[in-house]
Amino acid sequence: xxxxxxxxxxxxxxxxxxxxxxxxxxxxxxxxxxxxxxxxxxxxxxxxxxxxxxxxxxxxxxxxxxxxxxxxxxxxxxxxxxxxxxxxxxxxxxxxxxxxxxxxxxxxxxxxxxxxxxxxxxxxxxxxxxxxxxxxxxxxxxxxxxxxxxxxxxxxxxxxxxxxxxxxxxxxxxxxxxxxxxxxxxxxxxxxxxxxxxxxxxxxxxxxxxxxxxxxxxxxxxxxxxxxxxxxxxxxxxxxxxxxxxxxxxxxxxxxxxxxxxxxxxxxxxxxxxxxxxxxxxxxxxxxxxxxxxxxxxxxxxxxxxxxxxxxxxxxxxxxxxxxxxxxxxxxxxxxxxxxxxxxxxxxxxxxxxxxxxxxxxxxxxxxxxxxxxxxxxxxxxxxxxxxxxxxxxxxxxxxxxxxxxxxxxxxxxxxxxxxxxxxxxxxxxxxxxxxxxxxxxxxxxxxxxxxxxxxxxxxxxxxxxxxxx
Amino acid sequence: xxxxxxxxxxxxxxxxxxxxxxxxxxxxxxxxxxxxxxxxxxxxxxxxxxxxxxxxxxxxxxxxxxxxxxxxxxxxxxxxxxxxxxxxxxxxxxxxxxxxxxxxxxxxxxxxxxxxxxxxxxxxxxxxxxxxxxxxxxxxxxxxxxxxxxxxxxxxxxxxxxxxxxxxxxxxxxxxxxxxxxxxxxxxxxxxxxxxxxxxxxxxxxxxxxxxxxxxxxxxxxxxxxxxxxxxxxxxxxxxxxxxxxxxxxxxxxxxxxxxxxxxxxxxxxxxxxxxxxxxxxxxxxxxxxxxxxxxxxxxxxxxxxxxxxxxxxxxxxxxxxxxxxxxxxxxxxxxxxxxxxxxxxxxxxxxxxxxxxxxxxxxxxxxxxxxxxxxxxxxxxxxxxxxxxxxxxxxxxxxxxxxxxxxxxxxxxxxxxxxxxxxxxxxxxxxxxxxxxxxxxxxxxxxxxxxxxxxxxxxxxxxxxxxxx
Numbered sequence: 001x002x003x004x005x006x007x008x009x010x011x012x013x014x015x016x017x018x019x020x021x022x023x024x025x026x027x028x029x030x031x032x033x034x035x036x037x038x039x040x041x042x043x044x045x046x047x048x049x050x051x052x053x054x055x056x057x058x059x060x061x062x063x064x065x066x067x068x069x070x071x072x073x074x075x076x077x078x079x080x081x082x083x084x085x086x087x088x089x090x091x092x093x094x095x096x097x098x099x100x101x102x103x104x105x106x107x108x109x110x111x112x113x114x115x116x117x118x119x120x121x122x123x124x125x126x127x128x129x130x131x132x133x134x135x136x137x138x139x140x141x142x143x144x145x146x147x148x149x150x151x152x153x154x155x156x157x158x159x160x161x162x163x164x165x166x167x168x169x170x171x172x173x174x175x176x177x178x179x180x181x182x183x184x185x186x187x188x189x190x191x192x193x194x195x196x197x198x199x200x201x202x203x204x205x206x207x208x209x210x211x212x213x214x215x216x217x218x219x220x221x222x223x224x225x226x227x228x229x230x231x232x233x234x235x236x237x238x239x240x241x242x243x244x245x246x247x248x249x250x251x252x253x254x255x256x257x258x259x260x261x262x263x264x265x266x267x268x269x270x271x272x273x274x275x276x277x278x279x280x281x282x283x284x285x286x287x288x289x290x291x292x293x294x295x296x297x298x299x300x301x302x303x304x305x306x307x308x309x310x311x312x313x314x315x316x317x318x319x320x321x322x323x324x325x326x327x328x329x330x331x332x333x334x335x336x337x338x339x340x341x342x343x344x345x346x347x348x349x350x351x352x353x354x355x356x357x358x359x360x361x362x363x364x365x366x367x368x369x370x371x372x373x374x375x376x377x378x379x380x381x382x383x384x385x386x387x388x389x390x391x392x393x394x395x396x397x398x399x400x401x402x403x404x405x406x407x408x409x410x411x412x413x414x415x416x417x418x419x420x421x422x423x424x425x426x427x428x429x430x431x432x433x434x435x436x437x438x439x440x441x442x443x444x445x446x447x448x449x450x451x452x453x454x455x456x457x458x459x460x461x462x463x464x465x466x467x468x469x470x
Numbered sequence: 471x472x473x474x475x476x477x478x479x480x481x482x483x484x485x486x487x488x489x490x491x492x493x494x495x496x497x498x499x500x501x502x503x504x505x506x507x508x509x510x511x512x513x514x515x516x517x518x519x520x521x522x523x524x525x526x527x528x529x530x531x532x533x534x535x536x537x538x539x540x541x542x543x544x545x546x547x548x549x550x551x552x553x554x555x556x557x558x559x560x561x562x563x564x565x566x567x568x569x570x571x572x573x574x575x576x577x578x579x580x581x582x583x584x585x586x587x588x589x590x591x592x593x594x595x596x597x598x599x600x601x602x603x604x605x606x607x608x609x610x611x612x613x614x615x616x617x618x619x620x621x622x623x624x625x626x627x628x629x630x631x632x633x634x635x636x637x638x639x640x641x642x643x644x645x646x647x648x649x650x651x652x653x654x655x656x657x658x659x660x661x662x663x664x665x666x667x668x669x670x671x672x673x674x675x676x677x678x679x680x681x682x683x684x685x686x687x688x689x690x691x692x693x694x695x696x697x698x699x700x701x702x703x704x705x706x707x708x709x710x711x712x713x714x715x716x717x718x719x720x721x722x723x724x725x726x727x728x729x730x731x732x733x734x735x736x737x738x739x740x741x742x743x744x745x746x747x748x749x750x751x752x753x754x755x756x757x758x759x760x761x762x763x764x765x766x767x768x769x770x771x772x773x774x775x776x777x778x779x780x781x782x783x784x785x786x787x788x789x790x791x792x793x794x795x796x797x798x799x800x801x802x803x804x805x806x807x808x809x810x811x812x813x814x815x816x817x818x819x820x821x822x823x824x825x826x827x828x829x830x831x832x833x834x835x836x837x838x839x840x841x842x843x844x845x846x847x848x849x850x851x852x853x854x855x856x857x858x859x860x861x862x863x864x865x866x867x868x869x870x871x872x873x874x875x876x877x878x879x880x881x882x883x884x885x886x887x888x889x890x891x892x893x894x895x896x897x898x899x900x901x902x903x904x905x906x907x908x909x910x911x912x913x914x915x916x917x918x919x920x921x922x923x924x925x926x927x928x929x930x931x932x933x934x935x936x937x938x939x940x
Contacts, residue, residue: 048548048549049548049549052545075522078518078519078829078866079518079519080866080868080869081869081872082872083872083876083913083915086919087915087916087919088875088879088886088913088914088915088916088918088919089912089913089914089919090868090871090872090875090876090888090912090913090914090915091868091869091871091872091913092868094914095868095871095872095911095912095913095914096910096911096912097867097868097909097910097911098909098910098911099897099907099908099909100907100908100909100910101904101906101907101908102904102907103904103905103906103907125868130866130868132829133867133894133897133909134896134897134904137897137904137907220922220925220926223922223926224912224925224926224929227926227929227930227933228889228910228912228929230929230933231891231910231929231932231933231936232908359548359602396548396550396600397567397603398550398560398561398562398565398567398595398600399550399551399561401560401561401565402551402552402553402560402561402565405558405560406553406560409558416558418560419698421701424603426604427569427603427604427607434571434572434573434604434607435573435905435906436571436573436905437569437570437571437572437573437607438569438570438571438702439567439568439569439570439603440566440567440568440570440698440701441565441566441567441568442559442560442565442566442694442698443553443558443559443560443561443565444558444559444560444564444565445553445557445558445560446557446558448558449557449558449559452690452693455690455694456690456693456694456697459694459697459698459700459701460697462701463697463700463701466701
């Protein structure tokens with residue numbers, strides 16, 4: 001746990017002192033604090049694409065803390081006959097009810113990045129009443145939308161349902177996936193294609209929680225809950241019931257190396273750097289949400305989130321200025337080559353990337369495919385550098401696609417075609433919650449603009465690489 | 471198209487006269503009309519489980535007609551640089567943008583039942599601006615939540631995006647699935663298990679629509695849209711671009727046979743039967759929503775919806791009274807038998823069913839598994855009859871599970887265990903929209919109450935039948 005374990009942070013420090021000077025923390029709105037983050041990334045918060053970003057981010061954070069479980073459940077308890085005691089268990093008096101495969105998203109309390117959840121909830125009705133099935137999902141959703149780690153989320157959902165429904169018992173199992181970083185930025189020799197498994201390479205964990213009759217050693221209800229999940233191919237055998245706080249990949253970051261200026265000894269009292277202002281802003285956001293900053297799990301969170309964000313700091317460099325490194329490229333990797341008219345069409349496919357959506361401050365990630373006219377193969381790592389350069393900032397996919405095309409076209413001037421395929425976490429975790437959707441964008445320059453056969457050949461090459469495992 | 475084609479209905483009749491006496495239609499709220507439907511099904515609209523059903527149904531219908539496309543899109547148009555004319559197509563000046571695999575639900579205008587949609591939207595930006603990606607999905611959702619048939623929905627989404635974004639062109643492809651009925655009630659010899667493919671046996675169609683540059687014969691954009699979909703395994707080769715209004719399975723119903731009293735000659739002026747009151751109520755609901763009842767596609771809709779609903783009319787019979795038909799059972803189908811202690815445990819699995827959720831007036835469908843102690847196999851069709859009897863009404867899954875257990879226990883008194891697995895269209899299409907979720911419920915009576923090994927054996931048998939395609 002890096003900095004958190006070696007006593008550099010003192011748990012006795014009052015929460016108010018963590019983010020910066022005493023009086024600063026907690027003043028201003030979440031929107032104001034998000035603007036501090038945008039400025040820290042070298043951006044102008046007033047430019048068109050960013051103007052409403054603070055509002056969107058603040059809304060997403062607040063929504064999870066506004067809803068109350070009682071409001072949701074109290075109107076959805078329905079009287080339902082059960083069986084006489086001794087006859088059996090069914091209906092409103094016993095008889096397991098399980099809702100499987102509820103898609104959720106939550107925010108990792110260690111790094112503030114979203115993580116993906118398949119949630120399975122079971123309960124045993126008692127008192128001759130049952131709860132509307134959708135409420136099991138709604139209650140899980142409330143707790144998911146807060147800062148969480150998997151085991152804590154499972155426990156909170158479990159207890160909230162137990163206390164609001166008063167059944168004989170509740171069981172919750174969560175399968176969770178966390179984006180892996182900073183590895184996500186490295187060139188992956190075996191990138192997963194978004195169409196097959198977007199979760200490949202993510203950190204995975206399974207956690208369980210239970211109350212009441214599910215904890216009774218003489219009851220087999222837990223086994224039956226598990227049995228009903230197995231009918232959908234869900235196996236809990238790897239489920240841990242203890243806390244696995246260190247599942248977040250950011251816990252392995254050595255924060256003192258990355259941010260020498262934020263260790264306790266030289267914490268920003270007086271010297272307020274841009275990054276420490278960002279750390280203070282994140283601390284203030286957490287406090288505005290009512291989170292307890294003295295909770296040890298949250299100690300490093302502002303630093304880790306800022307560390308993540310700083311990967312996307314705006315650079316004033318233009319890639320065209322660094323063109324010389326590309327011209328010196330001379331190695332070659334395997335290239336799918338086509339001969340078409342007088343020129344050779346090449347394609348270099350499946351460059352992984354992770355960008356940050358400028359509208360929601362959330363990652364979008366996927367692969368870039370590049371087709372080009374050239375008289376020979378070119379260095380794949382040069383293209384990967386271009387992808388990395390344009391992805392690692394606050395972006396929109398349309399612009400990323402255009403910028404990569406322009407950069408490649410600057411030294412492959414016969415013709416370039418770029419296809420970007422991405423999963424947008426904002427499309428999945430916020431608002432519309434369209435799990436499974438993905439976005440593809442195209443840009444064409446030079447010969448590709450007029451040559452539809454060339455475009456079709458590149459699309460065909462991408463399709464083949466997808467089918468054979470890219 | 472049955473009654474609609476033989477001139478029994480006159481398109482010149484003013485809309486107001488279709489549902490009943492002139493003055494009746496359009497008076498009262500949608501909630502009032504839903505209460506008429508509940509009464510027509512033999513239910514008491516004031517009983518606890520139904521009290522809020524009119525409110526829920528009315529909200530679901532109204533929601534789709536309240537939102538305006540302009541409100542959604544106008545705040546989400548972002549300036550985005552493009553390429554100089556002639557250089558290429560990318561960013562805010564050309565360059566295809568496609569969002570694939572958007573899950574939607576819509577309401578069939580022919581029968582008012584929901585149908586499931588995978589929606590794919592593409593557009594080519596122009597005027598140096600792009601639209602927020604999630605808005606493509608939101609606009610599609612607005613039109614989906616209205617009464618639709620697939621081609622009309624594709625056209626409306628296409629034109630709404632064209633008019634609100636003003637891009638170079640828009641393309642929409644929809645893959646649609648419609649529940650098949652009344653076959654859904656028949657005992658299916660090869661029932662699909664909800665964990666594998668819940669859409670097996672549904673009516674399927676694919677439709678496309680496009681505007682602007684996608685319709686240009688000299689452009690290959692449509693091929694490229696299709697090419698980007700193929701990267702996700704989506705094939706449009708079977709897509710029709712003409713209207714396929716007759717895709718709804720209810721169009722093959724002969725309404726005059728089912729409801730002799732609703733042909734024009736004896737339409738309810740004076741003689742108001744329960745069913746014609748229901749037809750008038752549905753007509754009033756459609757009119758309240760602003761639908762044009764003189765549109766020929768809607769002519770038979772109230773009749774068809776009432777016909778569907780009447781499958782779920784409450785029966786005052788108790789299945790125990792019809793027990794004699796079960797005792798006379800003597801044939802046998804393949805049974806998975808286990809010897810356990812002194813009794814034989816049998817399981818009869820995968821009885822298909824379709825019930826109507828009493829909270830939302832929407833189908834929930836799936837399979838029932840029954841385990842029992844008995845000294846030999848029993849007639850599978852008797853068990854199917856029990857499942858059918860209790861499923862075909864306004865139900866909740868917990869009660870259905872208990873009632874099947876009690877009915878089977880009344881003649882297999884050593885012990886019965888019932889597992890019901892179902893997909894609830896209300897969980898998928900309304901409110902929380904948890905696509906992919908499924909609900910499992912259990913009931914135990916007699917020996918199964920105390921014998922956890924017996925319960926485990928039945929769950930194991932279900933699991934094996936799922937794995938082997940049973």
